[in-house]
Amino acid sequence: xxxxxxxxxxxxxxxxxxxxxxxxxxxxxxxxxxxxxxxxxxxxxxxxxxxxxxxxxxxxxxxxxxxxxxxxxxxxxxxxxxxxxxxxxxxxxxxxxxxxxxxxxxxxxxxxxxxxxxxxxxxxxxxxxxxxxxxxxxxxxxxxxxxxxxxxxxxxxxxxxxxxxxxxxxxxxxxxxxxxxxxxxxxxxxxxxxxxxxxxxxxxxxxxxxxxxxxxxxxxxxxxxxxxxxxxxxxxxxxxxxxxxxxxx
Amino acid sequence: xxxxxxxxxxxxxxxxxxxxxxxxxxxxxxxxxxxxxxxxxxxxxxxxxxxxxxxxxxxxxxxxxxxxxxxxxxxxxxxxxxxxxxxxxxxxxxxxxxxxxxxxxxxxxxxxxxxxxxxxxxxxxxxxxxxxxxxxxxxxxxxxxxxxxxxxxxxxxxxxxxxxxxxxxxxxxxxxxxxxxxxxxxxxxxxxxxxxxxxxxxxxxxxxxxxxxxxxxxxxx
Numbered sequence: 001x002x003x004x005x006x007x008x009x010x011x012x013x014x015x016x017x018x019x020x021x022x023x024x025x026x027x028x029x030x031x032x033x034x035x036x037x038x039x040x041x042x043x044x045x046x047x048x049x050x051x052x053x054x055x056x057x058x059x060x061x062x063x064x065x066x067x068x069x070x071x072x073x074x075x076x077x078x079x080x081x082x083x084x085x086x087x088x089x090x091x092x093x094x095x096x097x098x099x100x101x102x103x104x105x106x107x108x109x110x111x112x113x114x115x116x117x118x119x120x121x122x123x124x125x126x127x128x129x130x131x132x133x134x135x136x137x138x139x140x141x142x143x144x145x146x147x148x149x150x151x152x153x154x155x156x157x158x159x160x161x162x163x164x165x166x167x168x169x170x171x172x173x174x175x176x177x178x179x180x181x182x183x184x185x186x187x188x189x190x191x192x193x194x195x196x197x198x199x200x201x202x203x204x205x206x207x208x209x210x211x212x213x214x215x216x217x218x219x220x221x222x223x224x225x226x227x228x229x230x231x232x233x234x235x236x237x238x239x240x241x242x243x244x245x246x247x248x249x
Numbered sequence: 250x251x252x253x254x255x256x257x258x259x260x261x262x263x264x265x266x267x268x269x270x271x272x273x274x275x276x277x278x279x280x281x282x283x284x285x286x287x288x289x290x291x292x293x294x295x296x297x298x299x300x301x302x303x304x305x306x307x308x309x310x311x312x313x314x315x316x317x318x319x320x321x322x323x324x325x326x327x328x329x330x331x332x333x334x335x336x337x338x339x340x341x342x343x344x345x346x347x348x349x350x351x352x353x354x355x356x357x358x359x360x361x362x363x364x365x366x367x368x369x370x371x372x373x374x375x376x377x378x379x380x381x382x383x384x385x386x387x388x389x390x391x392x393x394x395x396x397x398x399x400x401x402x403x404x405x406x407x408x409x410x411x412x413x414x415x416x417x418x419x420x421x422x423x424x425x426x427x428x429x430x431x432x433x434x435x436x437x438x439x440x441x442x443x444x445x446x447x448x449x450x451x452x453x454x455x456x457x458x459x460x461x462x463x464x465x466x467x468x469x470x
Contacts, residue, residue, distance in 0.1 A: 005465060008456040011417055015391060017398050022463060042361040046424065050392040053370040053377070059274035063288045067267065067295050074299050075259040131261060191268055215395065218269065218312020236268035236312070 006036045014044050056241070064190060120177050120202065120232060121214040121221040127174060127183055128194040128219065128234040134185065137170035144171050144184070152180050157229045159195050163188055163245050176232065177202050188245065193235040200230035211246065213239060222246060262302050266295055269312050272394060273319055279389045280323045282378055290326070294319040313396060317404040320386060327382065360437060367436035368427050376426050384419035387412055410457030417455035 006029055012018060013026045030037040136147045141158040148156045151173055158168070166188045174183045179202035186193040203223045204212075211224040220242055222233045233246055273294070277287035298305075298318050305314050377385055383405070390401045402409045431437045456462070 005462070009459075009462050011420065012398075012413065012456060012459055012462070015398065015416075017459060019463075022466065025466060038359070038361070042365070043420075045362075045365050046420065047392055049365060049368070049370075049373060050377070050388065050420075050423075053373040054275065054389075054393045055370075055374075057271065057275045057278055059270045059291070060284075060288070063274065063291060064267065064270060066288070066292055067270065068263065070292055070296055071259070071263050071266075071299050074296055078300070129265060131264060190270070192264070217308070217310045218315075236265075236272075238272060 003033060003036050006030075006033070007039060010036075010040055010043055014040065014047055119214075119216075120204065120223065121216045121234075123176055124194065124196055124221050124232045124234040125216045125219045127196070128192070131192075132172060134170035135172045139168045141168065144168070144182075147171070148173070148182050152182060154197075154199055154229065156182050156197050157227060158184065158197075159226075159231050159233070159246060161186070161188075161245055162247060165189060166193070166245065188235075188237070191235060191237045193233060193237065193242075193245070196232040196234075198230045198232065200225045200228065203230045203232070211243070259299075262299060265311060266298060266315065269315055272312065273315060276316060276319060276389060276394065277323070279377070279385060279393075280320070280382070290319065290323055293326075294322045297322060310400060312394075313400045313404060316390070316394070316396070320404050321406070324382075363437045364428060364431055367431045372430065373423075373427065376423050376430075379426070380419055380422065384415055384422065387415045388419045388423070391416055409459075413457050413459075414455045 006026070009026070013023065018026060030040050136144060138144055138147075144158065145156050148171070166186050169185045169187050171185070172183045174181050174196070176196055176198050179199045181196045181198040181202070184195040184197065186195065203225065209225055211222045214221045214223075219234055219236050220239045222231075222239075222242060224231055224246075231246075233242065235242055237245070270291070273291050274287060277290040277294075278284065281287045281290055294315070298315055305311065377388060380388065386405060387401055390396045390404060391398075396404065398409050398412050401412045405412070428437070432439045
């Protein structure tokens with residue numbers, strides 16, 4: 001492999017687009033070639049700078065309120081009778097002409113394939129999205145712990161969250177990868193955060209206290225072990241904010 | 250306006266979509282470069298998403314699906330308003346970052362590190378905003394929102410090869426712009442051309458095919 005090839009594909013390598021075998025070979029070249037490794041390091045730092053340059057723009061509250069109102073209206077229209085129906089359907093040709101409808105039918109496969117058995121991250125995201133009814137609604141950790149004391153074979157230690165506005169909404173008994181787990185749901189501002197408290201053996205990282213991250217279907221899942229308890233944290237919140245929320249060291 | 254009572258599927262959809270609102274708004278801001286326009290764009294996109302929510306395939310990436318609607322809505326509006334940004338002519342010749350990287354500055358620090366340290370986030374954001382729409386879109390989708398090439402190709406409706414090419418060229422363009430800016434302000438030393446070098450050749454053409462890389466390796470085996 002010559003350096004010219006490496007220069008061409010360094011972006012694809014850093015963007016994580018290589019299959020394992022190719023990635024390893026590329027990394028091996030970098031390890032043995034100082035000029036190429038300098039280029040890779042520069043591009044990597046540049047990429048990180050690009051990511052960090054993005055301001056933490058939160059959607060303004062008024063936008064959230066507008067969306068809720070507008071969606072409620074749209075729902076109303078769709079539920080409406082024949083009299084209103086023609087109004088909605090009139091949009092269809094316009095949107096088709098705009099190329100939106102045809103496009104929307106396309107499946108976005110992305111990197112996630114449905115693998116059997118599902119990974120822990122995929123299961124966490126599934127449970128997070130389903131928003132199933134809770135077994136217990138209480139914002140006090142003690143009440144939650146007491147509730148589950150005889151129901152799971154481990155102590156339900158709540159995660160230490162850095163944000164004082166993180167509100168515990170409630171919990172539910174569930175399972176992850178065959179292990180019994182407690183699903184806690186938090187409201188952090190306008191976003192939901194699910195925390196699965198589970199036997200550390202359910203996690204693939206062993207007793208690693210460092211957080212392991214995965215992206216699944218646009219959600220972030222962080223898993224780690226703390227004080228002998230395993231946690232899987234899932235949210236649509238961006239990774240940076242999520243890291244801040246659960247970093248307790 | 251009083252909140253109307255919603256049925257369950259609507260509530261679930263709304264909760265999911267609103268969970269991604271911050272990311273959608275951030276993307277809309279980069280696309281429109283205006284706060285009010287960004288809000289309108291997000292609203293238009295989410296209404297469309299709601300109306301055609303049955304076209305969303307379960308267990309696929311809903312964030313990418315929402316981003317696709319947002320991006321398409323933006324480009325449709327841009328086309329309608331005839332507000333097409335003139336493509337900046339790319340000054341690709343002369344930007345040889347390989348040469349730039351192989352030089353050493355007098356302070357002993359690598360020149361590329363000086364450059365990276367000298368550029369502020371604000372300046373970088375400005376440079377990104379100055380990129381043509383389709384360059385800016387792929388850079389933000391890749392480096393800020395972490396979508397894969399395949400997902401980006403779906404979102405902007407072009408082949409993966411085009412995504413790779415646009416990413417390569419837009420990053421190079423940013424680097425050159427920032428380098429020139431830094432040299433102008435004396436933040437990094439200007440580079441003298443290597444002695445006895447040939448006239449500037451156009452920089453290497455971008456890779457557009459990951460398969461080519463794999464095939465090349467097979468050949469070498």
